[in-house]
Amino acid sequence: MAQSLGRLFTLLSFRKTHLSRQCVQVLSGTTLKRTLMMRAVPILSPKPRDFSLPNPSWGEEMMRLYNYYSSQSEVETEGEEEQGSQWTRLPSYNRSLKYAIGGVYLSKIIQSKARLFTRNIKHPGAGFEYVVFFTKDKQRCVCIFQAGHLLEGPPGHVHGGAIATIIDTVTGTHASLLCAPVVTANLNINYRSPIPLGSTVLIESTLDEQEGKKTFISCKITSTDGSKLHTEATALFVSVSVSHLLRG
Numbered sequence: 559m560a561q562s563l564g565r566l567f568t569l570l571s572f573r574k575t576h577l578s579r580q581c582v583q584v585l586s587g588t589t590l591k592r593t594l595m596m597r598a599v600p601i602l603s604p605k606p607r608d609f610s611l612p613n614p615s616w617g618e619e620m621m622r623l624y625n626y627y628s629s630q631s632e633v634e635t636e637g638e639e640e641q642g643s644q645w646t647r648l649p650s651y652n653r654s655l656k657y658a659i660g661g662v663y664l665s666k667i668i669q670s671k672a673r674l675f676t677r678n679i680k681h682p683g684a685g686f687e688y689v690v691f692f693t694k695d696k697q698r699c700v701c702i703f704q705a706g707h708l709l710e711g712p713p714g715h716v717h718g719g720a721i722a723t724i725i726d727t728v729t730g731t732h733a734s735l736l737c738a739p740v741v742t743a744n745l746n747i748n749y750r751s752p753i754p755l756g757s758t759v760l761i762e763s764t765l766d767e768q769e770g771k772k773t774f775i776s777c778k779i780t781s782t783d784g785s786k787l788h789t790e791a792t793a794l795f796v797s798v799s800v801s802h803l804l805r806g
């Protein structure tokens with residue numbers, strides 16, 4: 559199963575690259591053709607958009623924290639002692655790349671229209687704007703989250719389901735770093751204080767325990783200065799095989 563899946567990924571990856579090259583050759587020539595080519599290449603390009611990089615919708619606080627954690631993730635090389643390398647930023651795509659071979663999307667193989675739930679609102683800033691950083695030993699993750707106006711629950715505040723979604727995403731991403739592929743088996747959430755719509759908050763996840771196929775992670779959402787607790791959660795992830803994901 560794994561072997562034939564691997565062959566399928568390699569074949570699809572080759573066909574996609576080959577198609578991009580053919581498209582460039584056919585279209586090059588006149589200005590019109592060049593314009594068309596410029597438009598066609600990004601569509602066919604195998605390089606996916608990384609949604610965890612800044613966009614114009616990110617507010618001041620989101621940018622401040624992004625710059626802070628990014629500055630903590632620079633690694634000194636050439637024999638010098640590493641400085642400020644505590645955090646590493648995780649790229650984030652709108653399809654399931656994680657388990658794929660050769661840059662082909664797993665979600666595309668299962669269903670071509672599938673998109674990651676948290677990355678499918680097209681208008682920047684309207685939904686989930688977030689970026690996850692993890693520590694070198696992968697014991698902790700921190701997510702900077704800016705909640706857009708389409709996530710409203712109680713007037714002016716973030717919907718409880720949207721909060722559950724971002725918690726599942728952060729803790730699931732954390733568990734995936736440790737032992738992918740995983741699925742959420744259990745998620746317990748205590749909502750302590752509402753999160754204002756449009757605000758930026760910090761989500762911190764911590765590895766509690768790993769026991770066989772089970773990974774236990776706890777998580778809290780606070781204001782960015784840590785003074786206000788919004789949400790606390792614990793989650794259990796169970797490691798599964800790729801065929802478990804494909805089987806459904």
Ligand SMILES: CCCCCCCC(=O)SCCNC(=O)CCNC(=O)[C@H](O)C(C)(C)COP(=O)(O)OP(=O)(O)OC[C@H]1O[C@@H](n2cnc3c(N)ncnc32)[C@H](O)[C@@H]1OP(=O)(O)O
Pocket residue numbers: 726727730731740741742743744770771772794796798
């Ligand atoms: C990049 C973005 C990342 C986003 C991450 C998002 C992740 C998700 O949302 S996944 C989607 C939601 N989750 C699902 O759809 C999962 C559906 N459930 C399943 O597939 C199965 O029930 C599954 C795999 C969790 C467990 O299957 P099961 O056959 O019970 O596994 P099994 O091997 O027997 O259990 C493993 C262990 O987990 C325990 N366990 C399983 N489910 C639970 C549970 N709900 N509560 C407590 N323990 C549990 C079992 O008791 C067992 O423990 P032990 O090893 O001590 O005996």
